[in-house]
Amino acid sequence: MLSLVLLGRFVYSLNWFIISPALPDIASAGRIPLWALGLIPFAFFLSTGAFQIPSGALSGRLGAVRTYVIGLAVLSAGNVLLPLDPSAAWVMLTRVVSGVGSAFFFASAAGVLLGLYPERPGLMMGLYNTAFGLGGAGGLLWGTVHQAIGWQAGVALGGLLGMAVAAVNYGFVRGVDVKGRYSARDAVKMLGDRGLVVPALAFAGTWGSYFAVGQLLPAYQQTVLGSGVARSGLETSLLLFSSIVGGLSSAVYDRTGRRKLLMLSAGALAVLPIVLIGAMGGALILPSLVAMGFFNEMAISMFYAFVNDRVPSGAAAALAMINTVQITLGMLFFPVLSFTSAVFSWEVGWAVLGVGSALPLLLMARVKV
Numbered sequence: 001m002l003s004l005v006l007l008g009r010f011v012y013s014l015n016w017f018i019i020s021p022a023l024p025d026i027a028s029a030g031r032i033p034l035w036a037l038g039l040i041p042f043a044f045f046l047s048t049g050a051f052q053i054p055s056g057a058l059s060g061r062l063g064a065v066r067t068y069v070i071g072l073a074v075l076s077a078g079n080v081l082l083p084l085d086p087s088a089a090w091v092m093l094t095r096v097v098s099g100v101g102s103a104f105f106f107a108s109a110a111g112v113l114l115g116l117y118p119e120r121p122g123l124m125m126g127l128y129n130t131a132f133g134l135g136g137a138g139g140l141l142w143g144t145v146h147q148a149i150g151w152q153a154g155v156a157l158g159g160l161l162g163m164a165v166a167a168v169n170y171g172f173v174r175g176v177d178v179k180g181r182y183s184a185r186d187a188v189k190m191l192g193d194r195g196l197v198v199p200a201l202a203f204a205g206t207w208g209s210y211f212a213v214g215q216l217l218p219a220y221q222q223t224v225l226g227s228g229v230a231r232s233g234l235e236t237s238l239l240l241f242s243s244i245v246g247g248l249s250s251a252v253y254d255r256t257g258r259r260k261l262l263m264l265s266a267g268a269l270a271v272l273p274i275v276l277i278g279a280m281g282g283a284l285i286l287p288s289l290v291a292m293g294f295f296n297e298m299a300i301s302m303f304y305a306f307v308n309d310r311v312p313s314g315a316a317a318a319l320a321m322i323n324t325v326q327i328t329l330g331m332l333f334f335p336v337l338s339f340t341s342a343v344f345s346w347e348v349g350w351a352v353l354g355v356g357s358a359l360p361l362l363l364m365a366r367v368k369v
Helices: 001-018 019-027 039-048 056-061 064-083 087-116 121-141 144-147 151-173 185-194 194-202 204-224 229-255 259-278 286-312 312-330 332-343 346-366
Strands: none
Touching: 001 064, 001 087, 001 121, 001 151, 001 229, 001 259, 019 039, 019 121, 019 144, 019 151, 019 204, 019 229, 039 087, 039 121, 039 204, 039 312, 056 064, 056 087, 064 087, 064 151, 064 185, 087 121, 121 144, 121 204, 121 286, 121 332, 144 151, 144 229, 151 332, 185 259, 185 312, 185 332, 194 204, 194 286, 194 312, 194 346, 204 229, 204 259, 204 286, 204 312, 204 346, 229 259, 229 286, 259 286, 286 312, 332 346
16 A cells, blocks of 8 residues: 555656656747746646645545545646647646646545555654655656657646556555545645644745746756756756655654754755856756755654644644645745846846745744644
């Protein structure tokens, strides 16, 4: 059961990032201008955030396992449909479809893992996010597939793989009922819990900047630095590979009494390297990605463990709520980065992203952990 959930998380992440190395080609085919490039991932995250809490209605009715399986299938179907028409409207629509599937998957699958090993929340969230890191790296490395067979076939192939894994999960785990079932009402109630909402706001920049870099860095490398599709995906994948180690390192959360300081330090170290991406003609991209990936995944995994500690009986609903908050704010970094880069320069865009994503961490000053 554990391995199948993690496999689902892997392919779920792969289908998030499989678009990234192909973004410039998708934009070119659909005549989408550079300043609007960030709107493609923005559409995905908009629907992901909007359906986080409503997905609780499906989880409450069908159970956590069936809900995450449906989510993986819908997410993947959006990628299968995307190459049928390169127009901006169709690309945005299919990203919205995939975002809905993403919302159905996240909280339910996380709740299942926490239910399997409730005494090890730090380790479970570390494994959950490690699987995400591996899948995301695979999605970025998928640039080699795009380069070999074209982005249309490459994106569709990733979607078909996701649908196959969803079918396998359904076949083997549909009868299992563990912690993870929750209602939309539960998640809405938690919007009134300042002890959850304020930390969610504090780490919104940490969350959003990670995905802004992962989704848009290949476009910078291709359009400014002259990298090819495969190379830009390969180099950006360091962000995800380093996050794997960071996710596993979150197990230290289970063994320390200074959790607030640990979370805050990791959050700051996760975003500050972003300002170096545009420096020295891109010479600092790789070390910046390594530092950012490691500390980001460590910070977010510990934050998810903190959420489970605060509301152990309602972790799935709480994760849906905090993901809604973080996505709602974090997704704004996509159009901010692409617009700032188009109007001024990519160097200015990276600096704005790094500083802007660090400021919300100040909210942690009054949070009790």
